[in-house]
Amino acid sequence: MNAAATSFWRVLFASDRRADRVVPPSGYTANLTSFTAGAMAFLAVFALALSLATGRLADRWSAELARTATVRISAPDGQMEAQSKAVLKVLETTPGIASARVLSDQEQRKLLEPWFGPDLPLEALPIPRLIEVIENEKGPDAEGLRLRLSAEAPGAVFDDHTRWRRPLIKAATRLRSLAGFSILLIALSTAAMITLAANAALSANATVIKVLRLVGARDNYIARAFVRRFTMRALAGAAVGTVVSMIAVSLLPPAAEEGGFLTGLGFRGWHWFLPLLIPFLSALVAFWATRLAAFRTLRGLT
Amino acid sequence: MIELASAAFSYGGGDILTDLNLRLAPGSFHFLTGPSGSGKTTLLRLCYMELLPSAGKVMLFDADVRSMSRDQVALNRRRIGIVHQDCQFLDHLNVAENIALPLDVSGRDAGAEAGNLQELLGWVGLSGHARSMPPQLSGGERQRAALARAVIMSPDIIIADEPTGNIDWEMALRLLTLLVELNKMGKTILIATHDLNLIRTAKSQTSARVLRIHNRRLQLAGADL
Structure with a gap:
């Protein structure tokens, strides 16, 4: 050789x-x-x-999807704020989650802009509220979190992006x-x-x-x-x-x-x-x- | 130098040569004769290892040709100068390059041996043809160029297959003179030819032995030549 x-x-x-x-x-x-x-x-x-x-x-x-997750809240108008607060509280006390925040109307509008255009009347549509979740290296126990969320906020759905990532x-x-x-x-x-x-x-x-x-x-x-x-x-x-x-x-x-x-x-x-x-x-x-x-x-x- | 012991060669199930016994001593001069198709070329090819015996032994420089590696065959061929009837030149190289080919393939610097090459061209009477291309040479010139290529490595043995087959008598005599000179320098010569006049002329100049192939066997020719 x-x-x-x-x-x-x-x-x-x-x-x-x-x-x-x-x-x-x-x-x-x-x-x-x-x-x-x-x-x-x-x-x-x-x-x-x-x-x-x-x-x-x-x-x-x-890299972009591995450390993020979303909680989607679909609730009647009167309950949206209360459920959002409850979800945030659950997330704050969940191990494996670094931070969580509610997306502003402007951010949600920007997300939907490619499909509905820039003049979307967000307040007139029954659009769910989105909470962005940043995980730490360990990440949360997804199943456990889902169970806690369903108990505290019945309209909340935890999406860890796995199914489309x-x-x-x-x-x-x-x-x-x-x-x-x-x-x-x-x-x-x-x-x-x-x-x-x-x-x-x-x-x-x-x-x-x-x-x-x-x-x-x-x-x-x-x-x-x-x-x-x-x-x-x-x-x-x-x-x-x-x-x-x-x-x-x-x-x-x-x-x-x-x-x-x-x-x-x-x-x-x-x-x-x-x-x-x-x-x-x-x-x-x-x-x-x-x-x-x-x-x-x-x-x-x- | 070359020894055949009960050697035979078959092709396609038929015997071409059988029970060949021969020993070429250093400095000897042998002619090999026999009718066309009798197997003269086949015997020469056995001697320079282009063919391997189907039975018996062919020994070259004290080694059995069957046990030689391909590299050993190549190295031993550098000790044998071969002159073919059709000369076998590379037509895209000029005469000097063709003659120097054995030097090139053996890794020797042909440039450094340019003096020897010129001397050799002069010896075979081709000084003015160094840059000619092979197809530009006459039959006799080609044979002399082939002889120059055969001897440039100063081989121990020179094997020539019908070297005078395509040239006139005058040119054949000139070539024979060169071969006799080489033999006097100590080279072993083996020439296959059916030209009996050439053999008689050579015998008057040197102590050549004549071998004949008859009925696929090799025998020493007698005084009938």
Whole structure:
């Protein structure tokens, strides 16, 4: 494995003009390999961006929702104040709750504004009162709290956001896994395509390989000539694909509250450096794919 | 150097060569003759390990070819110079690069040995063709270039398969002279040919032994040659 790792860096950084020349130029297949590597790198950058964006989304949703809960009070007009006070009193004495406060009419109006518009006559509608609950690290015993609330304020319903937090986080996590799986598929497809191209090149150069073996070339020498060629093509193609894809990602609309998920699809901070690994990973995939194909072919020769 | 002990080679269920016994001593000169299709090339390929015997033993440099790793085969081939009838050049490399190919693959600096290369080109009469491409050479020039490639590593053994098959008599004599010179330098020579005139001429210049393949077996040719 160490020998292969050394060989990889040697292929990338040490030029061997004579070894490169023993294999004749392969014309359009060279361009196809570079194009394939470029296209795959382009897709990989987008998959990476999707993976990171969904990761951020899942983290944000779990952070925002994990420590908050809501108590909703639906009661006749005359009882709303009394039930609100009773609920606040229960919450103050409940372990696991850091603070609780009644949302003002203005805050409730703002919450409903996206659906009903800015001129909502809140006082004319039978809208329940909302109490925002901030939990501490331990959090309350939800079932126990519900029982106490039903005894003290029959119109109060405790909602710890679990029922809609879980599917959201699950969806975001699944999306992130899918994006990660897409990157894996892209890497495997790149390997498959480069293996096909390498096999074609090895078949086309069967005479060259035979002559090299007869004049005393070791398998490593012959394989290196092919491996270096395909690795460098993959590196160059993937570098172009990555740069183009990064430009495309940078041109996406900036992240905004209103846009939610779609406008957050991009890189932030140090994440911009991650796509720069893709050309090297592509070169590594090409290195192994060609090396395996070359040694498999060479083993069939004496 | 090369020893075959009851070696045989079969292909597709049929025997091509059988019960081969041969020992090439260092510095010896052997011709291998026999009708077309008798198995001369197959025997040579067994000698330079392109084929493995289906029975018996082939020993090269005191090692059984069957027990050699692929790297050992490559290293041992550097001690054998091979001249094929069709020369087997890489057509995208020029003559000098083709001749220097064994140096390149063995990791030796062909640039540092440029003097030797020029000397070698002069020896085979191709000084003016260093930068020519193989298809630009005549048949005789190609054979001489192939011989130069075969000897550039200063091998212990030179194996030539019908080296004069595609060239005129004058050029064949020139090539033979080069091979005789190499033999006098201590190289072991094994040449497959069906050209009896070439064998008779060589026997007048050196103490060559003649082997013949007859009925898939190897035998020493007698005074009929």
